[in-house]
Amino acid sequence: MTAADATDGDRGVAVTVVVPTLGRESLGELVVAVAPGLAEHGFELLVVDDRPVPEPPLRVAATVVRGPAKGPAAARNAGWRVARGEWVAFLDDDVLPDPDWAERLAGDLARVGENVGGVQGVLRVPPPSGRRPTDWERVTAGLADGAWITADMAYRREALERCGGFDERLPRAFREDAELAYRVRRDGWTLRRGQRRVTHPVRVESRWVSLRTQRGNADDALLRRLYGPGWRESLDIPPGRRHRHAAITVAGLTAFAATAARRPRLAAAAAMIWTAGTAEFAVARVAPGPRDPREVATMLATSACIPAAATLHWLRGWWRWRAVRPALNAGRRVDAYSPGSEAVARP
Numbered sequence: 326m327t328a329a330d331a332t333d334g335d336r337g338v339a340v341t342v343v344v345p346t347l348g349r350e351s352l353g354e355l356v357v358a359v360a361p362g363l364a365e366h367g368f369e370l371l372v373v374d375d376r377p378v379p380e381p382p383l384r385v386a387a388t389v390v391r392g393p394a395k396g397p398a399a400a401r402n403a404g405w406r407v408a409r410g411e412w413v414a415f416l417d418d419d420v421l422p423d424p425d426w427a428e429r430l431a432g433d434l435a436r437v438g439e440n441v442g443g444v445q446g447v448l449r450v451p452p453p454s455g456r457r458p459t460d461w462e463r464v465t466a467g468l469a470d471g472a473w474i475t476a477d478m479a480y481r482r483e484a485l486e487r488c489g490g491f492d493e494r495l496p497r498a499f500r501e502d503a504e505l506a507y508r509v510r511r512d513g514w515t516l517r518r519g520q521r522r523v524t525h526p527v528r529v530e531s532r533w534v535s536l537r538t539q540r541g542n543a544d545d546a547l548l549r550r551l552y553g554p555g556w557r558e559s560l561d562i563p564p565g566r567r568h569r570h571a572a573i574t575v576a577g578l579t580a581f582a583a584t585a586a587r588r589p590r591l592a593a594a595a596a597m598i599w600t601a602g603t604a605e606f607a608v609a610r611v612a613p614g615p616r617d618p619r620e621v622a623t624m625l626a627t628s629a630c631i632p633a634a635a636t637l638h639w640l641r642g643w644w645r646w647r648a649v650r651p652a653l654n655a656g657r658r659v660d661a662y663s664p665g666s667e668a669v670a671r672p
Contacts, residue, residue, distance in 0.1 A: 339367075339368075339409070339410045339411045339412065340366070340368040340369070340410045340411070340412045340413075340414055340430065340431070340434065340479070341368065341369040341370075341371060341404075341405070341408035341409055341410030341412070341413050341414070342359065342363060342368060342369065342370045342371070342413075342414045342415075342416060343371050343373060343401060343404035343405055343408060343413055343414070343415050343416070344356075344370070344371070344372045344373065344387075344404075344415075344416045344417070344418050345372075345373040345375050345392060345397050345400035345401055345404060345415075345417075345418065346372055346373065346374060346375060346376075346383070346418040347375055347376055347418070348374070348376050348383065349418050349419055351418060351419045351420075351421075351526075352372070352383070352385060352418040353385060354421060355416065355418060355419075355420065355421060355422065356370070356372070356385045356386055356387055357386075358421055358422050358424070358426070359416075359422050359426055359427060360386050360387075361427075362424070362425070362426060362427025362428060363427050365427065366427050366428075366431055368410070368427060368430075368431075369388070369408065369409055369410055370386075370387040370388065371387065371388050371389075371390050371404050371407070371408060372385055372387045372388070372389050372390070373389075373390045373391075373392040373400045373401070373403050373404040374389050374390070374391055374392055375392030375393070375394055375395075375396075375397070375399075375400040375403075376392075376394065377394040379391065390403055390404055390407060391403075392404075395493060395496060396493070396495070396496035396497060396498075396501075397475075397491075397497070397498045397501065398491035398492060398493050398495050398496065398501040399491070399493040399496075401415055401475065401490070401491050402490045402491050402493065405480075405482065405485055405490065406490070408482065410482065411481065411482055411483075412434050412479050412480070412481055412482065413479065413480050413481075413482055413485060414430060414477075414478070414479035415475040415477070415478050415479070415480070416476070416477055416523070417475065417476040417477075417498075417525075419525065419526065419528060420448070420476050420477060420523040420524065420525050421523060421524045421525075421526070422477075422521070422522070422523045422524075423521070423522045423523065423524075425521075426446075426521050426522065426523065429519070429520050429521035429522070430446075430479065430519070430521045432519075432520065432521075433446075433479070433519030433520060433521055434479060434519075437517065440513075440514065440515055441481070441514065441515050441516070441517055442480060442481045442483075442484035442509045442510075442512075442514025442515065442516060443473065443478060443479060443480040443481065443484065443506065443509060443514065443516040443517075444478075444479045444516070444517055444518070444519040445472075445473055445474070445477065445478050445479075445516065445517070445518050445519060446476075446477030446478070446479075446518075446519055446521040446522060446523055447477075447518070447519070447520065447521065447522045447523075448468055448469045448471070448474070448476055448477060448522075448523055448524075448525050449469060449522060449523070449524045449525065450465055450466040450468060450469050450524075450525050450526075450527065451524065451526060451527070452466065453527075456615045457613065457614055457615045457616070458613075458614065458615070459614055459615060459620055460535060460610050460614055460620070460623075460624060461527070461530055461534055461535065462527050463613065463614070464535075464538075465525065465527045465528070466527075468525055469525075472503065472506065472561045473502055473503060473505075473506035473516060473561070474502050474503075475501075475502040475505075476523065476525055477521065477523045478502065479519075480505075480509065481514070484509050484512065484514050485509075487512050488505070488508040488509055488511075488512050489508075490505070491504075491505050492504055492505070494547060494646075495544050495547065496544075497540065497541055497544060499538070499541040499544055500541065500544050500545065500548060500560070500562070501544075503560040503561060503562055504548060504560060506560075506561070507552075507559055507560045507561075532619070532623045532627075533623075533627065535627045535631060536627055536630055536631060536634055539631060539634040539635045539638050540638050541638070542567070542635045542636075542638035542639040542642060543638045543639065543641050543642030543645065544642065545565075545567070545639065545642065546639050546640075546641075546642030546643040546645075546646055547642055547645075547646045547649065548560065549643075550643075550646045550647075550649045550651065551649065551651060551652040552651070552652060553651060566606070566635075567635065567636075567639060569602065569606070569632070570631065570632035570633075570635040570636050571632075571636050571639075572598075572602060573598075573599055573602035573603060573606070573632040573633075574632050574633045574636040576595045576596075576598035576599040576602065577595070577599040577632075577633065579591065579592075579595035580592050580595035580596040580599055583595055602632070603628055603629050603632070606628045606631070606632070607624055607625050607628035607629075610624045610628060611624045611625075
């Protein structure tokens with residue numbers, strides 16, 4: 326079956342699958358899983374090698390494109406700009422598509438109308454067996470409910486060309502997909518959910534991963550500059566804890582400064598606020614987890630550090646992007662879902 330045979334009526338669908346990678350071992354398993362279906366449909370497979378030093382060469386059954394080593398947004402841009410398909414389907418290199426993924430992808434794209442600019446796949450995150458999930462496992466599981474995440478997201482090439490693709494100022498796998506989806510919808514396209522499925526296993530990470538991910542606050546600062554105070558609502562991103570983190574950080578700094586200035590009452594009051602805020606944050610993270618000694622110790626230690634780290638990265642991003650002008654039509658509300666999808670459109 327060729328790309329031209331994947332039809333709904335007389336409308337053909339030609340697809341390029343783009344997989345950016347840093348050389349994870351999971352890449353080989355992904356390629357093995359999708360290659361037969363893609364070959365059957367005549368779909369193109371591009372792997373973007375985004376390693377700073379591309380050695381040894383990737384040995385995969387796909388066309389390998391050299392990436393700029395500037396993060397996933399730039400890597401995906403490098404892929405879709407040389408893609409030949411009318412549609413570009415992005416997959417992360419740590420997902421495992423179902424055996425019928427290519428068949429369902431063809432069906433997802435063949436069924437959409439001309440106004441649909443993108444179709445998201447269904448993402449599964451296997452829960453741990455016999456215990457509650459850790460904080461990191463819950464963060465990963467949240468991807469299953471994410472809107473327009475590029476772990477499995479197909480865009481019409483015309484939509485990517487019209488908006489210019491991913492914003493390469495967002496260097497992490499964090500918000501760059503939501504920001505692109507907003508601009509695609511702002512250009513008049515609608516997005517919908519499809520029926521193809523991939524599994525996203527939980528990666529093994531350091532117990533301090535929650536501290537490392539606070540770097541994303543610098544990207545949030547850019548989005549705030551671009552899209553104004555309502556940027557989270559515009560980009561379909563859930564509310565965060567930035568204001569609480571800032572308050573806890575200010576309380577901690579005040580306690581230190583007051584102690585140095587020999588103002589014990591102010592120091593004690595600020596210390597109480599810092600302790601209460603940190604305790605609330607820690608309890609919110611410990612309660613849904615396994616509550617074993619290692620997880621509890623990790624949550625206590627990182628909860629004491631995260632507010633300051635988040636605030637520092639936000640301020641760093643705010644300073645770096647202070648001269649950025651707001652985006653055209655910043656804050657404009659757009660429908661999150663196309664008519665006919667299973668989700669309710671946002672008013």
